[in-house]
Amino acid sequence: MHPVNGNVTANGILTHLSDRVNYENRGRELAWLSSGVTEKDGTATSTRAGRRVTLRDVARVAGVSHQTVSRAINGKSEIDPETQRRVLDVARELRYRPSRFGRGLVQPDVVTIGLVVPDVVNPFYPEFVAGVIQAAGGRDWQVVIASTENDPSRELALLRSLGRQVDAIVGYFSHTDDELEPYVAGVPLVIVDGGLDSTTHALVRVDTQVGVRAGLLHLIERGHRRIGMIDCFSTCDPLVRRQTFLDVARAHRLPVDERWVVLGEQSMAGGASAFEALRAAHPDMTGVLAFNDIVAIGAFQATRKLGVAVPAECALVGFDGLSIGELIDPPLTTIHLDKRRLGELAVNQVDRLLAGELPPPAVLSPHLLVRATT
Amino acid sequence: MHPVNGNVTANGILTHLSDRVNYENRGRELAWLSSGVTEKDGTATSTRAGRRVTLRDVARVAGVSHQTVSRAINGKSEIDPETQRRVLDVARELRYRPSRFGRGLVQPDVVTIGLVVPDVVNPFYPEFVAGVIQAAGGRDWQVVIASTENDPSRELALLRSLGRQVDAIVGYFSHTDDELEPYVAGVPLVIVDGGLDSTTHALVRVDTQVGVRAGLLHLIERGHRRIGMIDCFSTCDPLVRRQTFLDVARAHRLPVDERWVVLGEQSMAGGASAFEALRAAHPDMTGVLAFNDIVAIGAFQATRKLGVAVPAECALVGFDGLSIGELIDPPLTTIHLDKRRLGELAVNQVDRLLAGELPPPAVLSPHLLVRATT
């Protein structure tokens, strides 16, 4: 109701309650002082950038010291109730918000970690996120979450802005350790499932090799020999699944070579078409190991389309152990990874990083979870 | 390797590289200066509380100004590479970590919003979270995520600690507006799907009524009349689904009453047993409307167990439009809600709240998504 028109001091701050800024319907910069008057010379400006409303602003308008405002805001006892009420009114009207930085500087208590994932909706990550949140919550830490939306180019910018706001960062990254380094500016970093070693950052690793081996041996034990594999592009560990598959196959003298490994897109559709290609090339194939559960489910849908009975005609093994694997019928046999635990491990690494250590990589091994597609 | 034994200044800071603190395996307080010497009088103390290692500490040890250290840490160009290397070495050895509070104080403010969800793993929420992250990211805001783990008692404590750290809070809450108020202490709050009106907080609402109506009408159009409903306990809108169901049923003179509504636990198991109960009570039932997709999928699994053909013998309609509904065979017909959009709307409300408005509730209507269980 009241346009900005009151007495403005050299600081650009309004001096009287009756002249305080209008606080209704004014757009984003409302919580900031944007009086249209610069500080030094009183010249009008049209810049949108305002100043944050501070304790002192409230104090000035309320006609008390900033100290009294602090007391009022924090509900200290040594203050006249009437004064407090008046101060709080002004604070509300000025839309004052305490700065967490100003506070944190004086009472450095709350640890905040940044959490970076490629995609919140991919059913793999929510469990990981849950593990991080849980482990962080147990320490009374807070978690700033960010998603790259599967866009590696966002990663670095994200990291830079996150880095300024948090005490440490954990997450999945498609860049290497070294590429990441300049963007975190000294903020401790935990790289999950990132492949290589690092001399500066902490790592949490998944023993993919153990997993693939377990899955393949399971198929072999079930009597399968003509086994195909659906692999996918992956930023980290580019060839681990494929190589392990081929190694184990050779060791067991399976009638299988590189031509039994097809590369698919990392999606259900990718899994489906990869299965079709595999089946077309090897009609006698009786088992498939998939890059992950999403891809495996896609492959499963292809079996339905093609009229291939699972597991009778073709067995299927996924990777990750997503709970959605239970929804298909028969439920998906998979190499299960405790994604929640993965998140906990990442937070543990943060803990040690903040303690000044550079801990050795934490390694988590998946294990076979036999459901019904084998 | 080097115990703390070197020359200590009146500030308790070590003066020479050769006397720097041991930085291996010393526990959490390592990143802090705990020289055992107090600042003022040089008296030894045994307190564990040390001082944080600051830029100035690094500067002193490296023999440069704190400004130069800042340049080195942040990789600014105006610095001699040799100096930078030396400074970084010292910083690492002293376990220096930048203070996000110090930084935040100086750098342009970043708006941070708190996001509270009951459960990150429930497939409903990741999409909502993604919407919030996306909308927030578009404004260059950051998101602090927290989960109540379906425990309402955690909610208030969570809110109180979050409130200190963020500029606004959005989320799902099981407490009422009024119960929440004291815990957020003036921090703008957006309540999603919370039922009642609020005079102090912003709301995002789902038009459940429209959804239920659409689902039921769809079943009626398909010729179903003996239709059951699986309802669930819900903190918000306790009876909307049930009441709407009964109203529409009456309006269309369906041979259906309260006894066709069973209350189940909000889970797949709950959906399954609810379906069994419904089917036992009404063997001639040809259609079911479920509280949500999770419950509907549970009901679907019960149909398999009971040998009930879907949709031939019994049609099934879910609610929420989760993508996992596509995994069952036939895929689940559902009342689809754009959960991502819900997150965006919540962030929009924050925007207006920060602008000083108290916006009217934002309402999102679900729409029927016919897949194949009807």
Add this chain to the structure above:
DNA sequence: TTGTATGCGTTATCAT
């Protein structure tokens, strides 16, 4: 009860 003066750790400006 209220006000004044410091200092928290960092970055920016401006000097050298």
Add this chain to the structure above:
DNA sequence: ATGATAACGCATACAA
């Protein structure tokens, strides 16, 4: 290339 100085917003000890 480097350093001195000045903010930033807040809480606290201390003075009035």
